[in-house]
Structure formats: structure tokens, C-alpha cells
Amino acid sequence: MNKYQQNIKLLEGYYIRNQKPKLDSSEYIKNLENEIGNDLPANYLDFLLNYGGFAFTDVVYPLLESNEVDDEQVLSVCFGMLPGDSYDLIRNYHTFKDRIPPNFLPIACDRMGNLVCLSINGEDREYIYFWQHDAEEIVDDSEKIGYPEDVYLVAQSFDEFISSLEKLEDDDE
Template structure:
């Protein structure tokens, strides 16, 4: 495993941009995600694969296709994803989409509660449960998540 390097990112957000984002969300961002957004805005990780605990077995793997960006006319716009998934109640209201895989699944960041800062995998194929049983824990925070990436061995 290796810490992911983010490629093809846009310029990071300044403090005013971060404050505007938090105001629009109505929630404070964890320090590690604020730092991430201040250094890069969107982008793709290398290596790109990660593992997570899965209900169907000990672990499953996926990959991050792209980290969501803020304030850029981009199909991977964080606020568009927030509107589409959180405001439409497809994911819990305290979760923030921060990335997606190429299969329509999301990487979510918990913004409040006992698990504030934790990272989850959201499986779109099991969407629709009122208890959000399609959420799978990845790691305790963004830094922990980024340190656990590995290359696909196909």
C-alpha cells in the first residue's frame, strides 16, 4: 500500500473558497479534507485502488476514478453531487460525496456524529434501504484512506 498522489487536479481552494463551501453545505469540513481541498481541487489518485469492509465477505476492492472538485464547470462538481445525492436523500444528510468510482459508486465523508471524519463506500446497486445498509466503512479519516491505496494487478 502507498499514499496516493493526486494528478490532474485544479488549483486548491483558498480560505475564502473553503468558507463559502462550508456555508453552502451548512456543515464544517474536517481539517484533513480542508487541507486536501486547499492543496488540490479534484483530481485522480495514483495508485487508484482501495479495499473496504463488505457485508458479502471480508473485503472488497474498488478504485477512485476522480475526486470531486469545487467551483469548476466539471461533471465531477462536488456541489452538484451534494444536490443529487444528499439533498435527494439518496445518502445520509451528514455525508458528503468526495469521490466516485467508474461504476457509479461514491466515496463519502461523514461530517458529523460519532463517526465524523470517517470515509465510506456507497454502493449504488444496493441503494434504497431506509437504513442505508449500502454504506461500507473504509477508514477513520481522509488521511487514513489516502495512505491505503494500491495499484490494480490485472
């Protein structure tokens, strides 16, 4: 049993390809780390190997920083080792790398195209952020201190992020 299994089971998630991906994960991880220029944090790597390409229905997480829309966000899909799929981690890195801060790796999304990103280097390495795409600002390399207004802190570690996930409660009661 891995350390995330109990939380994930309670959230009632499922693999988007109806099963855990079957491929040479060591080669995929090596390619990903070469692409991003950093090693993946151990906690995220453990999750990726077990739950990459995993989807949820009605799962939410809080923001540590308030945004104008909502202090709670929905998690739909965790990107994974899915070459050729729209939820492939490397594919999403390439799709968004010029739109998000340079130290971010997009690791998940909601149904609206907003991202959950992992900081892969710097003082905030391993922090998790929410990137709101419809409030997108132009990101350039000169923006070293702070993040654009479309980025909100979610958690100070990947484990903290996973622990913050909850099933959305029905308000119909």
C-alpha cells in the same frame, strides 16, 4: 511539500483539468461549508486545496466492512473546486444529498457511479464510507442509528483512507 504528496505521486494521479484549479478557494470553501452546515475536517480540507479535481487510473482501496460484490473498490476521481464541472464538490453534494445519509459529503467516485463519502458530523465525523448506488435504499431522516445496507465503512479518518490507496497490481505476471 504537503503531507499527501508522496502517496499521490506513487499513485500516478492527474488533475482532470490538466492543472490545479485556479479560483478563490476561500470563497468556495465558505460556500461549501454553508451548504453542508458544517466545517470541513482539517485533513480533508488540506487534501481538497491540493488535490481536488484529481483523477486516478487503477487505484484501489479496501473496505473495512465486507460487501457482497468485492472487499476492494476502485477510486477514479476526487471531487474538487470545479464550478460548472460534473466533478464539482458542491454540485455532487446537491445531486446526492437526498440519496445518501444526511451527514455524508460525497468526495470521490468510481467509474460506475459509486461514491466515497466523508461523514461531516455525528459520532463518526471524519469517517470515510463507500456508498454503492446500485444497492441504493431510500434514505430518510428517521434513520438515525446505523446506515442503510448500501453503505460500507472504508476508514476511520481521511488520512487512513489516503494511506490505504494502492495501485492495482496486474494479474498478468
